[in-house]
Amino acid sequence: MATDVVMPQMGESIAEGTIVRWIKKVGDKIDRDEPLFEISTDKVDAEIPSPAAGVLTEIRVKEGETVPVNSVVAVIGAAGEKPASAPGAASSQAPSEPVAAPAKAAAPPKAQPQADGAATKAPASAESAPPKPTLAPPSSGGSTEEVIRQRSSPLVRKIAKEHNVDISQLQGSGMAGRVTKDDILAYVGQEAQEGADRGAKPLAERPPSAERAKGPAIEMPAFKPGAATEVVPMSVMRRKIAEHMVMSRRTSAHVHSVFEVSFGRIDAIRHKKKAEYERAGAKLTYLSFIVKAAVDALRAVPVVNASVDGDNIVYHQNVNLGIAVALDWGLIVPVIKGADEKNLLGLSRSVADLAARARSKQLKPDEVSGGTFTITNPGVFGALFGMPIINQPQVAILGVGNVEKRAVVIDDAIAIRPMAYLTLGYDHRIIDGAVADQFMSHVKHALENWDPDNA
Secondary structure, X not given: OOEEEEOOOOOOOOOEEEEEEEOOOOOOEEOOOOEEEEEEOOOOEEEEEOOOOEEEEEEOOOOOOEEEOOOEEEEEEOOOXXXXXXXXXXXXXXXXXOOOOOXXXXXXOOOOOOOOOOOOOOOOOOOOOOOOOEEOOXXXXXXXXXXHHHOXXXXXXXXXXXXXXXXXXEEOOOHHHOOOHHHHHHHHHHXXXXXXXXXXXXXXXXXXXXXXXXXXXXXXXXXXXXXXXXXXXXXXXXXHHHHHHHHHHHXXXXXXXXXXXXXXXXXXXXXXXXXXXXXXOOOOOHHHHHHHHHHHHHHHOHHHHEEEEOOEEEEOOOOOEEEOEEEOOEEEOOEEOOHHHOOHHHHHHHHHHHHHXXXXXXXXXXXXXXXXXXXXXXHHHOOOOOOOOOOOOEXXXXXXXXXXXXXXEEOOEEEEEEEXXXXXXXXXXXXXXXXXXXXXXXXXXXXHOOOHHHO
């Protein structure tokens, strides 16, 4: 019996993924949970395991192509079943049957499918330009918001909002009628030209919405021929991170509070317990203590562990803690589920395990989703502190600065202590400054007065 392989959802806010590499090719035998293909999103690069054992009989999505989550990307047949086409005719580079075949004009042979937000290309000729999107027929089932999100990326929705365009009324050129960046830009340009022909004010000059302040258009500098530059396209993950960060800044009213914390007591406990933790298979770091202190503070100040849903505040019953992990090719945030149920040893193990598997692309889909609060550690690179951007749909993020020895005044005397700055970035829509400082006071007090019996 054939088994469909679908694009997994690698996070609650992820609507699509890009296939970076097919590890198996058509005709290959494969075991259940054996790596089948590699994907890239704004949250993670990961190898996706096969959902069943058998033979890879069909690949439907090319390498480099971006498709919505839950799209069928391949088919696995029973052992001995013949591929949909001869192995010589179908490979990991060419799908045997596309999921959908949107009508497109001819493109240059070397053109590859790109996700929304791809690097700017040179203007195409009339023959190679993508077709103008048209009004779409009414959809059946699902709310308008769901349809919009299924058929567009955050960047496309942003452009549509700025120009008062209803995406649900457009028929895109992407897979299954998905509205792409080229589609929305073409539509906006077409509307502007038609408006100019009628003597109407161009869309680009109209105010985006009543809620948004007016501002002048920003012209990006052009590259001059012969300039000493190297133009490199963004990776899929880099493009998605860019979209996600811009969206977060537009969504949340960012405010930051910085607290200075003494790690003298933590330093003494850490050196005393370090060997004991290593024997238990964990590494006791400053971050281990910070994670535990933050988890306890989230229980004491629950609004910091919440989300915004329209005019409602959603209080999460569990603390699912995201830990930002820097990679050579980007940044991902694996999540420790039920962090409030773990002790210091358990949290230390979880942090080390998730970071190691993130760097080896072995994270599972549910390990990068469902986060309710995030900690990022720029101090590991020497930064004193940072002003981190909130990881949507969360409402706060804790930045950890470098722990270093500094001269401080204690009881009117100068002393040398290991010190660090901790920064809380929070959404001022639902978290007031007093509440944010209350949360940080909990963290500071816990770290400076740590009970050795809890280590």
